[in-house]
Each structure stands twice: as C-alpha cells, then as structure tokens.
Amino acid sequence: MPSYKLNINDKDYTVDVDETMPVLWVIRDFVGLTGTKFGCGIAQCGACTIHLDGTPTRSCSIPVSAVADRKIRTIEGVSENVDHAVQKAWIELQVPQCGYCQSGQIMSAVALLEKNPKPTDADIDGAMQGNLCRCGTYQRIRKAIHRASELI
Amino acid sequence: MQQLSGLGRRKFLQLAGLTGTGFFLGLNTGCKGSPEVAAVSDPGKLFEITPYINIESNGVITIFNTKPEVGQGTFQSVPALIAEELEVSLDHVNIRQTGGESRFGESQGVGGSSSVRGEYFTLRKVGATAREMLTTAAAVQWKVPVEECYAENAFIIHKPSGKKLSYGELADAASKLTPPKEPKLKDPKDFKILGKSGGRPDVPLKSSGKALFGIDVTVPGMMYASIERSPVIGSKLKKFDDAEARKTKGVIDVLLCERLVGIWRHDGVAVIADNYWAALQGRKKLKADWDHQGREKLNSKDYEAGLRKLASKKGITDHNSGSFEQEYNNAHQKLEALYETPLVSHSPIEPMNCVARWNSPEEVEIWTSTQIPGDLVKTVAKENNIPEANVKLHTMFNGGGFGRRLITDYVHDVVALAKKTGKPIKAIWTREDDTKLGPFRPMTYSAMKAGFNAAGEPVALEHKVISPSIDAGLYPGFDPKKVDKTMMEATAEQKYEIPNLHTSFVYSPLEIPLLYWRAVTSTTLAFSHECFLDEMAYTAKKDPMEFRLGLAKKGTSLEKILTKLKEVSAWDEPLPAGHGRGVAQYEFFAGHCGYVVEVSKKDKGIQLEKIFAVIDMGTVVNPDTVKAQVEGAAVMALTAAIKGGITFENGQTVQSNFHDNPLVRINEMPDVSVTILADGGEVIKGAGEPGLPPFAPALCNAVFAATGTRIRRLPFDINNVG
Ligand code: FES
Numbered sequence A: 001m002p003s004y005k006l007n008i009n010d011k012d013y014t015v016d017v018d019e020t021m022p023v024l025w026v027i028r029d030f031v032g033l034t035g036t037k038f039g040c041g042i043a044q045c046g047a048c049t050i051h052l053d054g055t056p057t058r059s060c061s062i063p064v065s066a067v068a069d070r071k072i073r074t075i076e077g078v079s080e081n082v083d084h085a086v087q088k089a090w091i092e093l094q095v096p097q098c099g100y101c102q103s104g105q106i107m108s109a110v111a112l113l114e115k116n117p118k119p120t121d122a123d124i125d126g127a128m129q130g131n132l133c134r135c136g137t138y139q140r141i142r143k144a145i146h147r148a149s150e151l152i
Numbered sequence B: 001m002q003q004l005s006g007l008g009r010r011k012f013l014q015l016a017g018l019t020g021t022g023f024f025l026g027l028n029t030g031c032k033g034s035p036e037v038a039a040v041s042d043p044g045k046l047f048e049i050t051p052y053i054n055i056e057s058n059g060v061i062t063i064f065n066t067k068p069e070v071g072q073g074t075f076q077s078v079p080a081l082i083a084e085e086l087e088v089s090l091d092h093v094n095i096r097q098t099g100g101e102s103r104f105g106e107s108q109g110v111g112g113s114s115s116v117r118g119e120y121f122t123l124r125k126v127g128a129t130a131r132e133m134l135t136t137a138a139a140v141q142w143k144v145p146v147e148e149c150y151a152e153n154a155f156i157i158h159k160p161s162g163k164k165l166s167y168g169e170l171a172d173a174a175s176k177l178t179p180p181k182e183p184k185l186k187d188p189k190d191f192k193i194l195g196k197s198g199g200r201p202d203v204p205l206k207s208s209g210k211a212l213f214g215i216d217v218t219v220p221g222m223m224y225a226s227i228e229r230s231p232v233i234g235s236k237l238k239k240f241d242d243a244e245a246r247k248t249k250g251v252i253d254v255l256l257c258e259r260l261v262g263i264w265r266h267d268g269v270a271v272i273a274d275n276y277w278a279a280l281q282g283r284k285k286l287k288a289d290w291d292h293q294g295r296e297k298l299n300s301k302d303y304e305a306g307l308r309k310l311a312s313k314k315g316i317t318d319h320n321s322g323s324f325e326q327e328y329n330n331a332h333q334k335l336e337a338l339y340e341t342p343l344v345s346h347s348p349i350e351p352m353n354c355v356a357r358w359n360s361p362e363e364v365e366i367w368t369s370t371q372i373p374g375d376l377v378k379t380v381a382k383e384n385n386i387p388e389a390n391v392k393l394h395t396m397f398n399g400g401g402f403g404r405r406l407i408t409d410y411v412h413d414v415v416a417l418a419k420k421t422g423k424p425i426k427a428i429w430t431r432e433d434d435t436k437l438g439p440f441r442p443m444t445y446s447a448m449k450a451g452f453n454a455a456g457e458p459v460a461l462e463h464k465v466i467s468p469s470i471d472a473g474l475y476p477g478f479d480p481k482k483v484d485k486t487m488m489e490a491t492a493e494q495k496y497e498i499p500n501l502h503t504s505f506v507y508s509p510l511e512i513p514l515l516y517w518r519a520v521t522s523t524t525l526a527f528s529h530e531c532f533l534d535e536m537a538y539t540a541k542k543d544p545m546e547f548r549l550g551l552a553k554k555g556t557s558l559e560k561i562l563t564k565l566k567e568v569s570a571w572d573e574p575l576p577a578g579h580g581r582g583v584a585q586y587e588f589f590a591g592h593c594g595y596v597v598e599v600s601k602k603d604k605g606i607q608l609e610k611i612f613a614v615i616d617m618g619t620v621v622n623p624d625t626v627k628a629q630v631e632g633a634a635v636m637a638l639t640a641a642i643k644g645g646i647t648f649e650n651g652q653t654v655q656s657n658f659h660d661n662p663l664v665r666i667n668e669m670p671d672v673s674v675t676i677l678a679d680g681g682e683v684i685k686g687a688g689e690p691g692l693p694p695f696a697p698a699l700c701n702a703v704f705a706a707t708g709t710r711i712r713r714l715p716f717d718i719n720n721v722g
C-alpha cells in the first residue's frame, strides 16, 4: 500500500492507503476528521467540500494520489473557536437545520468571501450552486453570507 | 411519557454508566460561542429529580431530550419546555438525547410535526414538578413557609431574607420528596424562553463540523460494510460469486444478510472490509444472480396508465355529506379533471447508516440516526430475542429525516452482521442505494368533479383518490376492500362550505417499499384539491382568493389564513404584464399553512418572483424555528413539483443519484416571507410539515394566472410550460 503525506489544516499526516481512495474517506476514516461529509460520491451535493490550495473542491471525487504535497483545509481548520465571520453569521442567523450539508456550505462560503469580500446575491447563487441542502436553508445561507461579509 | 413514574426515587447514577462510551449528543453550552461535545465527566453524585432532569451536586443540570433532532429544532424546543418551568436558562444546561430507554416512555419518535404539539403540557409539567420539589426542599431546610420561596435562574430564593440555595445544593433533598400531583404551570406572560426566538444549541456544533451524526461514529475494532441488493427491489438471491470481491485489498469477508423493510425481507450480500472504500471496491466485484419472480415487469408507464384507467372505477366511499351524486347529476354546470403526481425519494443528505456492536451474546449497542428510538429498540429486541433493556441505543443527530428514518430497515442487517462476525460493524448506504431502493413517497392520482347551480355557485364536489398504499407494505393484514385513510388525508377536512361532498378511494397495488414523507399524502392531495378549487373559481368567473374566502367557514383558521395572505401579498394590487399570482392552503393533522406565489413568464417557462406563507400555530414555542421550517418546506415542495421524481423500467429504478434525481439548488429558490399566526391559548399546531402541501398548488395556480396553462401533472418543467 502506498504511503501519502498530507497537509491538513497545517498539520502533516502520513497515511497508507490505496491510491484510488478519495480524499473524503482518507480524511474521515484514516485521519479521523468527520466534519467533512459524504452525500453522493459523484461531485453533485457538495457535502464533502474542502479547500485544496484555497480552492473549494469535492473531496469525494479526487483520489488521494492527486493531493499529496498540497494544502488541504477542512471545516475543522476554519477556526479554533467557531469564530470565523462565516460561522458567526451562521449562528446569528441560525442557518443550519439538520446541519448535515453545512460543513460543505461553510467551506464554499469561506472560499467565496476570500475571493470576493462583497458578493451580490447573484455571486452567492453562482458560488453556492454546488451545495445541496435538502432542509432548504438557502435563503438563510444567502443572508448569512452578506452578514459575514459585513463582519469580516 | 405521560406518567411521571419513578419520580422521587433517589438514584445514584454514574454518568458513565448512563451514557456508555460518550457518543451522545451532550454538549456544554456553559460558555457561549465555543460549544464542545461534552466529555464524560465523573461527577460524583448525580440526582434524578425526574427521569428527564438530572442535577449533580456541583450544580450541573442535564435535561434529557426525548425527541430526535432531524433539523426541526427539537434539540431546543423540547428541552425549552422543561427549562422554562424549571427556571433555568438553556445556556446553562446539558442536553442529552435519549435512546429509547423505557424510563422515558413511549413517545420518543418524531413524525407528524408532533414534538411540541404532543409534549407542550406534559413536559412543562415535568419542569414544574422539579421546580416545586426544589422549592419545597429549600423551605424545609430553612424552616420557612414554601410560599415565601421562589425559583430563579437555578436558585431557590427566600424572598423575605434574600437567602439563596442552588439547585445543586438542593438536589439530594429534593430527589427524596414525593412529587406534587398537580404542579402549578407558569403564566405564559412570565415566559422567558417559550414564545421567543432563542438560539438552538445544536447550531454552533453544526457550524463547525463538531455535531456527530450516525455516519460519524467510530468504535474501536470496527469494520465497514457495503451491501449489494437486487437492482429489482426485493428479488431473491439465486447464487453469487465472491471470489474477486474477496481478493480486493482490505476485504475481510462476504456474508449474506436481510433487509427488513415493512412486511418484506430482501436478500443482500454484504462485503466487509477494514475500511469503507475497500468495501465499496469489493462490492463492485461481486457477481450476484437474482430471481426477479415477475418483479421485472414493473414499468412506470404501464402502472400510471393503470391508475388513469382506474380513475373511472367507482371508489370505496370515505366521506359523504349531502348527496353528491344527485346534486352533481342535476348540476347546471359541471367540471371534471384528473390530477397526477409522481413517486418521490426522501433523499436526506446523510445516507442511511448504522454502527452495531454486540457487547455480549445478550446485549447489543447501536449508534444511528433515527426518528424512532423507542420502536428501534423494540424491533431489534424482538428480532434478536433479547430484552429491550439490552438494546443500548445512541440516537445521533439525524442528517435529515423527512420520514425516511421512520423505519429501521438500515439497522437490522447491520445488527445481524455484527453478531455473525463478532466485530463492531458500520454500514453506510451509497447514494445509489438510497435512491434506488426506496422507500418512496407514493403517488396519488385524483379524479375531481364539481357541480355548480344556476347561480354559478359550487354545490357538489368529489375527490376520488387512486393510489397504492403505504400501509399495505408496512403492516401485515392490509384489507384492500377498506378505505386507506392515510391515502385520503384531509380531503374531506377543508373548511369550504360546499354542501355536497363525496370522497372515495380506489386501490392500486404496488409492491415496492413506500413510506410516509414529510407531510405524507397531503403533499399530493393538496395539489389536486387546491388546483381544482382554482379551476372551479375560474368556472364561476371569480377571483381565486375571493372565491375561497366566499366559501370559507367564518371564524376558521382557513378564513384567517386567507385573509392574512391577501393582505401580506397585496393580492389586490395589479401585477406587471406576464406576471401571475396563485393561492392555496391545506389543513391536515399536522397543522395549517397557506401560500401566495407570484411568477412571471420567462422565455418558454416561468420564473418564481415572490413567495408569501402564512402558518397558523395557535401557540408558538420558537418563532424563528417555525419560520425556518416553512422556508425549508417550500424548497422541498418546489423540488417535488418541478424535479424528476422516481420511475421504474423493467423493474429497476431509473434514477440513481442527484444528477438524475435532482434537488432544487440555491439559485432556483427565491426567499419565502413567512407570517406566523399565533393567537395563544391551548391549541398548538405543528411546524415541520404544514409548509409543504399548499406550495405546489399555489405555484401551479400562479402559472395558470400568468400563462393560461393549467398544470394537472407533477412534476412539470418550469422552463417549458407550453
Ligand atoms: S459527497 Fe462529494 S459532492 Fe456529494
């Protein structure tokens, strides 16, 4: 089994896994960070969104062999104390319902605001389209991203 | 739940003994903004004031939440009922989820928007009982009249002297007292938590990846399973070849198992591996041969044609007031229409999963997301022939329920596999499993008829439902000669004054797993009922809002909702050319909501412009949660109205994942403006479901207003409405 060195949330990990294993399962089952979720496995739902060198990426659809030596950020790396502007806005506007999609939503929102600190509704709809929410929290997501943009 | 049995029994419980390994939904919100899943502490002495409230001598208070959190807010709204009367802030208590333990009674399930409706007084009484016991304990200690003492912020205070004792200091003495029979409930005007939009304690956990769902559970020595089942649901396994599967790196075993779903047991082949990815790879290499026994003949096109044919058959009468037959035959003007809806999936984003471990040949421990902890414990005990007390369940946060987790088909096979292997097993369904294997919300077809008198007033209405049955596949002994009440849901309960009303049922068997879906059959029947009412309004040459208001019984919530909708949507204001508004409402067991939807023509299709919802709650516990529930219900209803639905070809589910069974995305959904009607008083209605049923008909009525196209079949293509 090949050995891979991963950098997740600024920490180095070495894992011995099959080269085809999606990063999602490496993060969840081998590194033990469970904030990143499985929803579809085919890059349709966004529940597994991580940042790869700062770009939001569906971790279910990228093999571990493609991410060695690149910087991975997961929901656990967004802040120590749940105090990133996006998280504060999420709490203030009580965005999550079941909460299962929300790690992915937050990762997409954080990436959007890093690129575009003052997004319009259309920018938000564009950047957040890849993240499904079966509970239907979309309108609060829109509001919370605007709020986070004020808080930054 | 109703009885407060066991009250006053003094217990010394080791917290660790209560919670096993600490995989519970405990959290410590003592320090706001930095929630932590609580570590199991060693509190020393713990006093049970009632089964729902534990107070430690150091002052730590734990409230047990009996209602699984599926996103509907019970992790706040249910403990809030206790905390309000107990006079403690929710910020200073631990909340722990129960796992179907018998001491918490029967009603630990969530469905039917029933959590707050069902427990509003019972759980307030629990809190009030504990408050009175703590107050008495203080009065006894101080040797003062109890009337001179009151509770505030987890202290009992002696008013004349200002002396204080904390709940922690009083817990021991209080737990020895006999509970009062009729504790006094607080006057709602003194409420500090109820009726206010308090923050939900699970929200910070869910904004940081720290909330633990069933899928997140890991136990030492655990192995992973992925289970192959027939692509034609329910076929028998003839033979299989697992040679290649077993050669896959990481695969440990291949074992047979059964999915217990309703009255059926479906064969499965489980690939067990030391990691989940390996189990999936091994599963792909399985070669299984299935005996379909005729199930491969199921085709949606044929089945739907059958439903259409049955529409002309006489149904079994469900409701009959006045004399529909006669009045319809004599009617001056008649209207008829057939409405059609699809099968749909529940599709919670957290796929089905379960972790099971046998601690001894007689005791099993289970970690899973479920809507029904009590029933889960019972069925696992029965299936394995062990006492219920030996099923230790950890009810995790549910990554969506919507009805899907009202059955435990994803639990039993994992329990059996854990027994066979002697190892803890975690099984996770793939999205393809979830989409293909059901259970599904059944379709209903509605044959509608209306008759008008010479004055153009509606005098006769018939709603005939043609459908399969959920219950037929869930429970043994279904009688096809009787009306299936679930499939008729509330068709005769709308408060329109139409003197002759007939509703009836025609059964069409469909042998695939079907299940309750958020708002159940009202989600399809409201579409037919409220769109047909719109057709009736146009036939009577009336404005659809005025037509409804004219028929609404005075003083009903129907009248209140319509009146409010008219106001908030500015119904009487003219719209720009190409725009149209639609109205609809539906009252059913879970509650009552109505919508006005505004759309505009866009290319060949339509665009959603504005959505107004009015929900009647009676008394409301957390207004912000109610709003969130309606906002979300509208999204789910839009998906069901305009996205694909589930179909079958040659016995196989055509759809497999979100690319061909899509959900509405953020860019497709405008904001919903929600107005809550809350008159107070003793009537409490549900919040989780009522926002679903009236959405699709309001939308389709708006489409008609804007385009003149009457939609009688869901789903419809919003980008091409002809
Ligand atoms: S699990 Fe990766 S996008 Fe759905």
Ligand code: FES
Pocket (backbone or CB within 6 Å): A096, A097, A098, A099, A100, A101, A102, A132, A133, A134, A135, A136, A137, B071, B349, B399, B400
């Ligand atoms: S909050 Fe439940 S899926 Fe988004």
